[in-house]
Amino acid sequence: MSNRPFRRLRRPAAVVAAVSALALSVSTLSASSAAAPAQPTVIDKGLVSPLSVAVNDDNVVYYSANFAGQLYRKAPGKPAKVVYQSKGGKEVGAISTVGKTVYFVSGFNLMKLAKGKVTKVAALGAYEKENNPDAEVSYGLVDPAAECLEAWPTGDEAPPAQYTGIVEAHPYGTAVVNGTVYVADAAANAILAVKGGKITTAAVLPAVPVEITEELATQYGIPEVCIGETYNFEGVPTDVEAGPEGMLYVSGLPGGEIPGKGYVATVDPESGETTELASGLVAAAGLAVLPNGTVYVSQLFAGEITKIAPNGSRSTFAGAPLPSAVEVKGKKLYATINVLAGLEPGQKPGGKVVSYLR
Template sequence: MARRTLLIGTTVAASAALFVFTPGAASAAPHQPSVTVLTNDVSAPFQLDYRGGLYVADGGTGAVSKLDGGALSPVAHAPDGFETSGVAVGPDGGIAYTTANEDHSSTSLTIERNGRTTIADLSRFEAKKNPDQHVTYGVDHPSRCVKRAFAPLGGATMKGAVDSHPYAVDSLGHGDWAVADAGGNDVVRVDGGTGKVSLIAVLPRQPLKVTAQQAADLGLTKCVVGVTYNFEAVPTDVELGPDGLLYVTTLPGGPEGPVLGARGSVYTVNPSTGRVHRLATGFLGATNLTVDSHGKVYVAELFAGQISTISHGVAKPYVALRNALAVQMGGGKLYASTIAPTDEMGNPTGEPGSIVRIGS
């Protein structure tokens, strides 16, 4: 039950190690729309955005590209030694993308508009403010036995550490941007003109009551059974909905995959007040989402191998998509991406990632 999720790897090799066991859909979708592959020329397409065309941030290559027909046209590229996982295009045509180096000591949001480049230093903001520094993760009031059990995993309790890994971005309009920082467990606002970074909200702890089976699977002693462990939120995507709220996916820290169950959630965040509300939970690897013009939410579930929707606070399968990584509505069409899979040792299988169109 490590504090930090492995998904937030800094290279495709580190990230892909998490995807070795990605199955097909966990449950059959009641309706199976068609899936059309648009390109296989991607490795780890963590985020898509649509504005007059489909944009993709590929964490495997560090490239930000636009899909023209079946070909990817380069738009920007992360510096050597850096990855990019988030991209968004604003209503004024400005483009923003995230960058992070291997140890997350240098992370930023780069904004390019009308020939001008503004760089917001997200790692500096995290080091200076560390918004979740007063949040206690792990077990509240652990017993001696619980402390011993979790000691090899970093301890039974810990405060929010300084860690920045910007994972997704979206335009707030008026030149501002919202960034989901998976390392910082928060969503921040970036002024596109000045690069100033400010906090919108820290995402809440993700509690899990440990079962006997989970304890056994993780090799933990019996005294942890029934204990509530509060994981970090690890926000992986942010999108501005038609209602003016931000929609955020979380991939709780710790062992990912099925071992601890479907723990992913979708939250709404008021960008003006910072108020956070959980919209739905029960996602198996909620890595990305999109909201259509009617407010319908689609969620990419990596470990379930599917795109799901939210209906009355409940996750419902929509379409099976092995290795589903990102999803985006644009131009009246639904797009998604998949990550190139690896074997049990984390080695590439030779199968590429993809960008697909769902439905006609």
């Protein structure tokens, strides 16, 4: 297994080869051992990496085939159709809706689909190059012993010993709140705010400290002398949603494939203050938030969608293979599942968009 996921999950395709074994190894870390009664209704299937879904007030479902660069529209009682196809292999995802308008990301640009026309809203990649919001955040080993630092592996496949935020963008989720589009950028480790085409940084996700255990050292080729040291992971926000009391809710996937490091946090969009709401999740890839603060969050490598009550108690809402995006509309929860299936050469795409009754 590559050491790169020790740093972060930069692109979901980077871990396809490890998904099956990893899902089995972390299944015991899910929120509840009891199987949930929720059963899905399939909306579409045979999709290439459907990592995002959104539903408007007319129950029209929009979803992505990220690595195929496609945005789909599925109206009730009508067949699905592709309403946008990117050029040059650009990834498409990070969908949200407001009224009949759809916001999404194509490559490193925020786009808008309105009245059948797609326009560019903001250049997110250019903003990252010019501003690099996490440039002053320290990642990697925290005050390591000299012996550990000296023995730390080098090379392209080795996790960096110590570094600060680099220039890199991967816009992964969006939410529209009072005319502002908030963007969770998983590589920039930031929540961006876009209004009137202008981009600002709403929050920089803090580093996530993790103790290097014997198991991690063995799995990622870390020297034994470094066991017990602390390694700061990048925050890697994967989704953002509007929550009660003006807060934003964010899911995060620090450590990539490492089990139990995912989280849900609240972000104050005015101050940028981040407060952890739930931790110990296995690759938190997407979330939905109810007005009372109830959270539904997907655990990509644990194979479940977890319900977190306002008091913090957790239960398994549904078991699902490789779930990613989740969205609540009325009495239904929409989700994308099996999102990394069928990406190897010769395999048929296996991604699905489904809905559950809550």
